[in-house]
Amino acid sequence: MRIPDFELEVFFGRHEFSAPYLLAQSDCEALNIAELLALEPDPAAAREAFLQTRLGYAENDGRPELRRAIARLYQGVTGDQVLVQTGAQEGIFSCCNVLLDKGDHLVCMFPAYQSLYEVARSVGCDVSFWRFRQTARGWVLDFDELESLLRPDTRAIVINSPHNPTGYALSEAELRALCELAARRGIRLIADEVYKGLEDPDGPDENAGRARSSVCELYERGVSIGVLSKAYGLPGLRIGWLASRDRETLTALSRFKNYLSICCATPSEELALTALRHAPALLARNRAIVRANLALADAFFARHAGLFIHNRPLAGPVGFHRLNIDGPATEFCERLARQAGVLLLPGNVYGVDEPYFRMGYGRRNFGENLAHFEAWLAEAKLD
Secondary structure (H helix, E strand, C coil): CCCCCCHHHHHHHHHCCCCCEECCCCCCCCCCHHHHHCCCCCHHHHHHHHHCCCCCCCCCCCCHHHHHHHHCCCCCCCHHHEEEEEHHHHHHHHHHHHHCCCCCEEEEEECCCCHHHHHHHHHCCEEEEEECEEECCEEECCHHHHHHHCCCCEEEEEEECCCCCCCCCCEHHHHHHHHHHHHHHCCEEEEECCCCCCCCCCCCHHHCCECCCCHHHHCCCEEEEEECCCCCCCHHHCEEEEECCCHHHHHHHHHHHCCCCCCCCHHHHHHHHHHHHCHHHHHHHHHHHHHHHHHHHHHHHHHCCCCEECCCCCCCCEEEEEECCCCCCHHHHHHHHHHHCEECEEHHHHCCCCCEEEEECCCCCHHHHHHHHHHHHHHHCCC
C-alpha cells in the first residue's frame, strides 16, 4: 500500500505539543482516570475493581459487556451487531479495505477527515467529492449534486455528521432521505458519527432538528463508526466501534481486525464500560462546555467581523471559519503559532486552498486561549 501523508496529523505533529494555547482541537475536555472512576456510586470500589483488571488478551470483537453497552447507544441494535475497534481510525481503515475493491467508485463529503477518502484511494477506488458550499447562512449541502455524482459502479457513500471541520449536522429528514437514496441504489452507507451526542437541544434555533438517529438504525447496509475520543472526551482510551445490522459485513470486518490490532487493551475496555454507564452525564457536560465556548466565539467574531467570516457550527465541537485575506490560511496559522503560541488548523490540511481554518470549542481553557489570540491580533495590527 502507498498512501500520502496524513496532512492534519503532520501539522499537529509539528505544533500540538509545543504551542501552549490550543484553539484547533476536535475533541472535548478529557477526564483523568480518577475523575472517571469518581462518577461511580462507590469510587473506592471502582478503583479497586480497575486495579484488578487482568492484562491479558481481550476478545477480538470486544468484551461482550462492552459491546452490549455500546449497543444501548442505538435503537434496535444488539451487542452482536457491534465490533469494538482501536479508536475510529481502525474502523475507517477496515471499512475501506473490506467493503471496497479496486475500481469501485466512492462518494465522500468534502472537505473531510483525510482517511475517509484517502484509504479508499489507496485501495484503488475512484473518489468523487460531495462538496460543502459556503453561503451567507453558513455551510450547506446540495442533495441534487449528490445524486448527480452517483454512477452504476458507485459502491459506497461516506458521510460524517456532525461534521469535521465545518460543524454541519444533517437534519433527521436529510439523514433519512440519504438512507432511502442509498437503499434504492443498493449502495453502502459508511457514517463517521464520532460526534454523535453533541447535538445541543438547548442551542440556537438553527440547531433544532439535527439528526438524532444513526445510520445503522435506519439502513441495514449502513455502518456507523463511533468512538469515545471525541464527544465523550476520552481519546486516551483508544476505544471505538463499528455498528451494523449486516451480519456478513460485520463478520468480514471482524476477521480483518486480526491483521490490525487483534484486540483492544483490557484496561481501556474496563474504563470504557465505566464511561458508558455515565454516557448521558459525559455528553451533557461536554455540550455545556461547547455551548459556553460558542458564546465567547460569537462575541469574538462579532468584534472582528472585518477579518473573519464566522461559520457557526450546527453541532459538535469544531467550526470552519474564513479569513478575509488572499491565499490559504497556512502562513497565518504558522505565524500565529510561532509568534503567539496559539494553534489554529489551516484549511490546506483538508485540501482546501481558500483561507479557512478550523477552531475547536470542546476544551475548558478555550476562553483563555482565545484571549491570547485576540491580543496577538491587536499586537500584529491585523484588525
